[in-house]
Amino acid sequence: MKVLVIGCGSIGRRHLKNLAELGISGRAACDLSAARLEQVRAECGVEALHTDLDAALAEGPDAAIVCPVTSAHVPVARRALDAGCHLMVEKPISHTEAGVEALVRDAAAARRVFMVAYSMRFHPGVNRVSGMLKDGRIGRPLSARACCGQYLPDWHPWEDYRDFYMSREADGGGAVLDISHEIDTLRRCFGEVRQVAAMVSHLSDLEIDTDDCSELILRFDSGVVASCHLDLVQRAYRRTLEVFGTEGTILWDYVSQSIQLYTVATGQWELVRHDFDRNRLYRDEAACFLAACRGEGSPPVDGADGLRTLRVVLAAKRASREGRTVEP
Ligand SMILES: NC(=O)c1ccc[n+]([C@@H]2O[C@H](COP(=O)([O-])OP(=O)(O)OC[C@H]3O[C@@H](n4cnc5c(N)ncnc54)[C@H](O)[C@@H]3O)[C@@H](O)[C@H]2O)c1
Incomplete structure (x- = not known):
């Protein structure tokens, strides 16, 4: 299988290395920056390098991993789809809804x-939490709280954060959009979001034109109410998920790689530890995509699902601007 990675920043190069580990010999890379492609050659050992996307697509890749800055996801994915590629598009699917629905529809029609x-x-930790919820370990979930934060200048220490797409609204930066993993996780656990209230704010001294501290309150069709805190300001990286149910509580902590589970049935807290290797996440993700391209299984988040998460993000921004609760 030939796989083209488009956008070779930090995540693109990680995907290229993982593709090699997964036995993909037909790797190609495309980036607007020739200097970036030299880095790809040196770091990832890829020789098929293109600054021109048409030339890259003319080589006939079977699949494309689309990971330029967020605002370029849709136009780049459109060209790869029109060239017949299966698509793995980095999250978030885009920064606006423009062109997303048509892309999802056309990919389905083309059976890509x-x-x-x-x-x-x-x-593995989030998977365990999801399993505990499915198994009814804490009864019926009523409420939840997700949190993720990290100081933006620490994200890409090799570059000035003011030059990073994350600092610019127009490029698809900002906390609520970029850290939408938490919204995806809450949707995975509790289903579709019915109502969104939010304060999407810029509170720090960071020189960016995006939000850096956002608070969302989400009501789900299932009745669950969750809050979600996403920021670019916490000096120590933190990521947690807490779920409160009729029969117990689940507290997951990314940093300590552990889950605390309280159930009425046992009357005590149980500590469940899980191993975690960050790159494994991305390798498993790429393996899942390659399997789906071979017709073995389907991706956990498809285009339509990615669009639903984007709609929650956009609803949060609207709710904050208009000072009212809105529907996604
Ligand atoms: N799933 C995850 O956990 C995860 C992690 C990191 C990044 N991401 C996502 O991946 C995307 C890229 O993030 P990053 O940290 O690698 O950014 P980055 O700034 O390090 O790299 C972006 C690269 O895209 C290139 N580029 C920009 N426009 C392009 C275009 N039209 N065609 C080809 N190349 C183009 C730039 O030259 C740059 O090399 C973002 O959407 C981000 O949200 C996801």
Whole structure:
């Protein structure tokens, strides 16, 4: 199978290395920057390098991994789809709804795989939490709280954060859009979102034109009410998920790689540890995509699902602007 990676920043190069580990010999890379492609040659050992997407697509890749800056996802994915590629598009699917529905529809009509790379779907801790909920370990979930934060200048220490797409609204940056993993996880656990209230704010001194501290309150069709805190300001990386049910509580913590589970049935807290290797997440994700391209299984998040998460993000921004609760 020939796989083209489009956009060779930090995540694109990680995908290229993982493709090699997964036995893909037909790797190609495309980036607007020739200097970036030299880095790809040196770091990832890829020789098929293109600054021109048409030339890259003319080589006939079977699949494309689309990971340029977020605002370029849809136009780049459109060209790869029109060239006949299966698609894995990095999350979030885009920064606006423009062109997304048509892309999803046309990929389905062309019988191409369309996966959105919400990598937390492959996290062993989140998978355990999801399993506990499915098994009814804490009865009926009533309420939940998701949190993720990290100081933006620490994300890409090799570059000035003001030059990073994350600092610019027009490029698809900002906390609520970029850290939409948490919204995807809440949707995975509790179903579709019915109502959104939010304060999407810029509170720090960071020189960015996006939100850096956002608070969302989500009511789901299932009746669950969840809050979601997403920020670019916490000096120590933190990511947690807490779920409160009729028969117990689940507290997951990314950093300590552990889940605390309280159930009425046992009357005590149980500590469940899980191993975690960050790159494994991305390798498992790529393996899942390659399998789907071979017709073995389907992706956990497809284009339509990625669009539903984007609609929650956009609803949060609207709710915040208009100071009212809105529907996604
Ligand atoms: N799933 C995850 O956990 C995860 C992790 C990191 C990044 N991402 C997503 O991946 C995307 C890229 O993030 P990053 O951190 O690698 O960014 P980055 O800034 O490090 O790299 C982006 C690269 O895209 C290139 N580029 C920009 N426009 C292009 C175009 N039209 N065609 C080809 N190349 C283009 C740039 O030259 C740059 O090399 C973002 O959408 C981000 O949200 C997802």
